[in-house]
Amino acid sequence: MPQYKFRVNGREVSVDSWDAEQPLLYVLRNGLGLHGAKFGCGLGQCGACTVLLDGKVTRSCMTPVRTVAGRAVTTIEGLGTPEKPDAVAAAFIQEQAAQCGYCTSGMIVAAKALLTGTPHPTREQAKESLDGNLCRCGTYTRILNAVMRAAKA
Amino acid sequence: MEPILLSRRGLLVSFALGATFGGRPGMAQTGRSLDANEVDSFLAIGGDGAVTIYTSKVDVGTGVATAICQMAAEELGIPMARFSVVQGDTALTPDHGGTGGSSGVPRGGVHIRQAAATAREALLNMAAERLKRPAAELTLADGRVQPGGITEASLIGGKRLALKIDPKAPLKEPAEYTVVGKPFLRPDVPAKCTGRQTYIQDFSVPGMLHGRVVRPPGLQAKLLSVDESSIRGIPDVRVVRIESFLGVVAKDEWAAIRAARELKAQWSDWRELPGSDGLERFVREGEVGREQTIVNRGDAASALQANGAKQLSATYYWPFQSHASLGPSCAVADVREEGTTTIWTSSQGPHNLRKFLAKMFGIPAEKMRVVFVQGAGSYGRNGNDDAAADALLLSRAVKQPVRVQWMREDEHGWDPKGPAQLLDVKGALDAEGRIAAWQTEMWIPGGPSGAPALVGPEAAGIPQGRGQSAGQMTQNGDPPYRAEHVRVLARTLKDTPLRLSNLRAPGKIGNVFAVESFTDELAAAAGIDALEFRLRGLSDARAIAVLQKAAEMIGWQKRPSPNREKAGTGMWFGRGMAYVHYKQAENHVAIAMEVMVDRANGKIVVRRVTCAHDCGLIVNPDGLRNQVEGNILQTLSRTLHEEVQFDQSRVTSVDWAGYPILRFNEAPAIEVALIDKLELPPLGAGEAASAPVAAALGNAVFDATGVRLRKVPFTREHVLAEV
Numbered sequence: 001m002p003q004y005k006f007r008v009n010g011r012e013v014s015v016d017s018w019d020a021e022q023p024l025l026y027v028l029r030n031g032l033g034l035h036g037a038k039f040g041c042g043l044g045q046c047g048a049c050t051v052l053l054d055g056k057v058t059r060s061c062m063t064p065v066r067t068v069a070g071r072a073v074t075t076i077e078g079l080g081t082p083e084k085p086d087a088v089a090a091a092f093i094q095e096q097a098a099q100c101g102y103c104t105s106g107m108i109v110a111a112k113a114l115l116t117g118t119p120h121p122t123r124e125q126a127k128e129s130l131d132g133n134l135c136r137c138g139t140y141t142r143i144l145n146a147v148m149r150a151a152k153a
Numbered sequence: 154m155e156p157i158l159l160s161r162r163g164l165l166v167s168f169a170l171g172a173t174f175g176g177r178p179g180m181a182q183t184g185r186s187l188d189a190n191e192v193d194s195f196l197a198i199g200g201d202g203a204v205t206i207y208t209s210k211v212d213v214g215t216g217v218a219t220a221i222c223q224m225a226a227e228e229l230g231i232p233m234a235r236f237s238v239v240q241g242d243t244a245l246t247p248d249h250g251g252t253g254g255s256s257g258v259p260r261g262g263v264h265i266r267q268a269a270a271t272a273r274e275a276l277l278n279m280a281a282e283r284l285k286r287p288a289a290e291l292t293l294a295d296g297r298v299q300p301g302g303i304t305e306a307s308l309i310g311g312k313r314l315a316l317k318i319d320p321k322a323p324l325k326e327p328a329e330y331t332v333v334g335k336p337f338l339r340p341d342v343p344a345k346c347t348g349r350q351t352y353i354q355d356f357s358v359p360g361m362l363h364g365r366v367v368r369p370p371g372l373q374a375k376l377l378s379v380d381e382s383s384i385r386g387i388p389d390v391r392v393v394r395i396e397s398f399l400g401v402v403a404k405d406e407w408a409a410i411r412a413a414r415e416l417k418a419q420w421s422d423w424r425e426l427p428g429s430d431g432l433e434r435f436v437r438e439g440e441v442g443r444e445q446t447i448v449n450r451g452d453a454a455s456a457l458q459a460n461g462a463k464q465l466s467a468t469y470y471w472p473f474q475s476h477a478s479l480g481p482s483c484a485v486a487d488v489r490e491e492g493t494t495t496i497w498t499s500s501q502g503p504h505n506l507r508k509f510l511a512k513m514f515g516i517p518a519e520k521m522r523v524v525f526v527q528g529a530g531s532y533g534r535n536g537n538d539d540a541a542a543d544a545l546l547l548s549r550a551v552k553q554p555v556r557v558q559w560m561r562e563d564e565h566g567w568d569p570k571g572p573a574q575l576l577d578v579k580g581a582l583d584a585e586g587r588i589a590a591w592q593t594e595m596w597i598p599g600g601p602s603g604a605p606a607l608v609g610p611e612a613a614g615i616p617q618g619r620g621q622s623a624g625q626m627t628q629n630g631d632p633p634y635r636a637e638h639v640r641v642l643a644r645t646l647k648d649t650p651l652r653l654s655n656l657r658a659p660g661k662i663g664n665v666f667a668v669e670s671f672t673d674e675l676a677a678a679a680g681i682d683a684l685e686f687r688l689r690g691l692s693d694a695r696a697i698a699v700l701q702k703a704a705e706m707i708g709w710q711k712r713p714s715p716n717r718e719k720a721g722t723g724m725w726f727g728r729g730m731a732y733v734h735y736k737q738a739e740n741h742v743a744i745a746m747e748v749m750v751d752r753a754n755g756k757i758v759v760r761r762v763t764c765a766h767d768c769g770l771i772v773n774p775d776g777l778r779n780q781v782e783g784n785i786l787q788t789l790s791r792t793l794h795e796e797v798q799f800d801q802s803r804v805t806s807v808d809w810a811g812y813p814i815l816r817f818n819e820a821p822a823i824e825v826a827l828i829d830k831l832e833l834p835p836l837g838a839g840e841a842a843s844a845p846v847a848a849a850l851g852n853a854v855f856d857a858t859g860v861r862l863r864k865v866p867f868t869r870e871h872v873l874a875e876v
């Protein structure tokens with residue numbers, strides 16, 4: 001079976017995939033046991049599967065594994081642990097910016113990318129930048145509060 | 154109030170892994186008592202002083218598990234950090250009802266609080282005996298008996314209390330509360346914010362295969378033939394065909410997905426749906442199965458005809474809507490040779506699901522275990538029960554554990570839907586501009602009562618219930634304001650184009666949309682300010698308090714609607730409000746909002762929403778606030794955007810483009826005022842605040858534009874067509 005080598009959360013990995021077109025999402029979830037990125041739509045419409053590819057916000061459900069070879073992937077698992085969360089995750093926890101939390105990984109990864117590029121966004125910029133991430137439970141205002149809290153920290 | 158963070162160890166919501174098990178009825182397969190009258194069924198204090206709560210009420214992201222623990226911790230005098238919860242496991246948790254109707258706190262929590270109060274009394278009596286002091290001189294705090302300091306664990310740790318829940322066991326005085334009323338942070342949130350929470354979508358068992366179901370192009374189309382050679386290139390796939398149920402299983406999930414997509418099958422042509430265009434006519438003209446007079450006070454019919462009264466009438470429409478859970482439904486089933494079956498699911502009613510499935514598949518209930526695992530948010534019965542049956546069908550066929558996750562088009566296309574509602578409202582004003590008479594007639598798609606059919610077993614030809622249940626659809630069809638003559642008539646149809654479900658605040662959002670929009674229509678006809686008009690018709694102090702509070706927060710300026718002043722630059726500006734006494738018996742909620750409407754493109758911009766919320770005793774103010782905010786945002790989404798589209802064969806709005814929901818760009822500022830009533834019982838909050846949202850929005854749009862929107866969703870096209 002063809003093998004693909006890339007970095008995930010700073011670690012060199014090598015995965016087998018019988019299909020070069022297999023989206024990165026399934027490779028992360030099933031091949032590498034990283035469940036943080038979620039399947040929401042598989043259509044690039046919801047953002048539940050968001051990861052960073054070479055630092056850029058990417059929908060892993062639409063990213064064939066062959067295109068990832070040699071590149072660096074960051075998933076939510078790369079942004080701290082429950083005991084030692086990254087600053088963005090910590091702000092989400094403090095604001096309780098989750099209900100079911102199914103959208104939350106994607107939100108935090110997208111927020112991380114925003115804050116890396118724009119450390120002090122306005123609330124409007126935050127809305128604009130996260131607009132491709134959907135939340136069905138209605139936590140948008142809390143997420144915005146969390147992003148603004150993280151920006152201040 | 155600063156939120157209180159629990160240690161990570163505290164309050165872990167756990168689930169058990171299944172194993173083969175036997176057992177006798179009435180007892181859990183583990184030997185736990187499952188009797189809903191026994192204290193031990195609901196709580197266990199371990200030798201280490203840790204407390205485990207067992208409940209059939211599941212936490213789908215609402216924070217109910219935290220609230221229930223707070224109620225028990227308060228009575229037991231044991232710190233929150235020592236609590237954990239086992240929820241919705243038919244082998245471990247007693248059945249005190251499924252999750253829905255905002256019953257988690259008022260029924261589940263109150264029930265467990267009474268068990269905890271019973272335990273406290275018993276513990277105090279044990280301590281009194283040991284300490285040779287009257288129990289009345291002792292209290293429980295910090296896991297110890299005071300004074301004296303012996304631990305509660307040393308009294309009962311690891312042992313059973315063997316007591317019936319005593320309905321008369323005294324409860325702690327609310328004035329002494331130290332845990333209830335505090336904003337404890339939910340312990341599941343850190344894991345959810347770091348990608349470490351195990352959702353049902355992430356759950357696996359050894360030897361598990363991945364399954365996908367191939368749905369027909371018409372809801373009830375029959376499977377004619379399958380060409381297995383069409384997926385020859387995909388590794389390790391098996392096709393499962395049971396009558397018209399068609400599925401695939403594979404070791405690799407991507408293989409299952411591709412196989413399901415590429416498998417060629419012939420289906421019969423099926424076109425028996427009315428189509429969603431013009432569905433109002435179908436609803437109005439459908440055959441009525443049940444006609445109920447919900448309210449009949451005075452003589453509305455004559456009063457509406459009375460001479461001199463100013464009469465108004467209007468028709469409102471609420472469309473079919475989907476749960477549209479962000480994560481498609483999922484389940485894992487393990488059907489063993491010997492017939493024992495374990496199902497992992499995020500169904501909101503694991504006990505009921507077991508009843509259904511056991512009967513349907515002829516498996517003795519005691520041989521079936523259903524275990525709740527956290528999933529993506531559901532707002533009633535979404536596709537999770539169906540996914541469980543799919544997994545069971547596939548696992549039974551291939552004799553291995555199978556995980557089924559629905560694809561996006563399965564979820565939007567096949568989840569059971571919140572029904573459409575059509576309402577004709579008539580009202581009359583007296584000479585002073587007060588409501589003299591009111592009549593609401595409602596039409597709701599329906600069907601026989603009883604257990605609903607699940608899609609997989611339906612296709613597989615397995616006999617099952619044909620029931621349709623959408624929850625309590627007919628409440629809040631009458632105005633909460635003084636009126637001598639009121640009549641509410643509900644007509645439930647014999648049929649429904651799409652399967653029904655109890656979608657959040659069933660019926661109440663549509664009914665309150667009609668009632669509270671019409672209230673504003675009456676106020677406008679009388680030339681009276683909308684707040685003033687409402688206050689005149691109310692005498693309940695709690696109702697008046699929430700309305701005044703929401704109005705004060707939004708900066709309500711008293712004047713009749715519509716607004717004569719335009720905001721300029723092509724934008725109209727307006728404000729509106731609505732109120733509900735939920736189910737005419739529970740929460741008092743008032744919502745006010747400010748909107749701008751773009752006259753060029755019909756876009757509604759919701760700028761601010763204020764909400765005053767009274768649900769009696771508040772258990773966890775932050776959890777409550779989160780629910781209220783979620784209700785507001787989700788209902789704005791339902792009102793602005795959501796309508797299930799279907800043609801003659803199937804649902805056609807099967808992704809987020811066809812069924813858009815609210816986005817970040819549209820999120821307004823929200824201010825919530827919580828009114829705490831220490832002396833009153835706690836009510837649920839998962840639904841009530843959603844009820845007034847649509848009407849408040851419609852009223853604000855009317856105020857801005859002078860145009861009354863009586864049909865949801867308020868899309869740009871709809872607004873443009875009206876203005």
Ligand code: FES
Binds near residue numbers: 039040048
């Ligand atoms: S799952 Fe990738 S965008 Fe929805």
Ligand code: FES
Binds near residue numbers: 101
């Ligand atoms: S918290 Fe449930 S989808 Fe966002």
